[in-house]
Amino acid sequence: MAEQERPLVESFELDHTKVKAPYVRLIDEEQGPNGDVISNYDLRLVQPNENAIPTAGLHTIEHTIAVLLRERIPGYIDCSPFGCRTGFHLLTWGRHSTEEVAKALKESLEFIADKASWDDVPGTEITSCGNYRDHSLFSAKQWCRDIVDAGISSDPWERKVV
Ligand SMILES: [Zn+2]
Numbered sequence: 023m024a025e026q027e028r029p030l031v032e033s034f035e036l037d038h039t040k041v042k043a044p045y046v047r048l049i050d051e052e053q054g055p056n057g058d059v060i061s062n063y064d065l066r067l068v069q070p071n072e073n074a075i076p077t078a079g080l081h082t083i084e085h086t087i088a089v090l091l092r093e094r095i096p097g098y099i100d101c102s103p104f105g106c107r108t109g110f111h112l113l114t115w116g117r118h119s120t121e122e123v124a125k126a127l128k129e130s131l132e133f134i135a136d137k138a139s140w141d142d143v144p145g146t147e148i149t150s151c152g153n154y155r156d157h158s159l160f161s162a163k164q165w166c167r168d169i170v171d172a173g174i175s176s177d178p179w180e181r182k183v184v
Pocket residue numbers: 081085150151152153154
């Protein structure tokens with residue numbers, strides 16, 4: 023396939039040195055043939071190329087926010103970690119402001135930092151997870167505390183902390 027025909031991936035066009043994490047950014051909205059809208063968000067928890075959440079903590083955050091964000095965001099579809107371990111993609115049906123998403127994320131990370139016990143982390147058995155040995159609630163709590171204390175912005179370039 024010729025270079026100019028390769029699909030453009032928006033996330034790889036973003037200048038990762040210009041953003042100010044933690045933030046929520048709308049990546050794009052896609053409309054299906056029946057008019058349904060799916061929104062894709064960049065939930066950036068730590069500063070790219072300066073920090074990365076270790077896999078065990080990130081994995082535990084992933085399992086726990088799958089429930090917490092689903093409870094708080096109507097039309098929640100999925101939330102999956104970036105391979106660079108600096109945050110997550112969030113997919114939802116319909117449109118939500120980045121303020122709404124940032125508030126739901128803040129509440130969820132606050133819950134993990136302050137209240138979550140092992141019982142709040144779903145899917146940690148050999149039958150329900152692909153790498154059940156690689157979890158750390160201790161790490162998840164520490165990272166969530168630091169992220170909440172840094173403040174989650176509804177804008178990636180200008181600090182608009184919710
Ligand atoms: Zn898992």
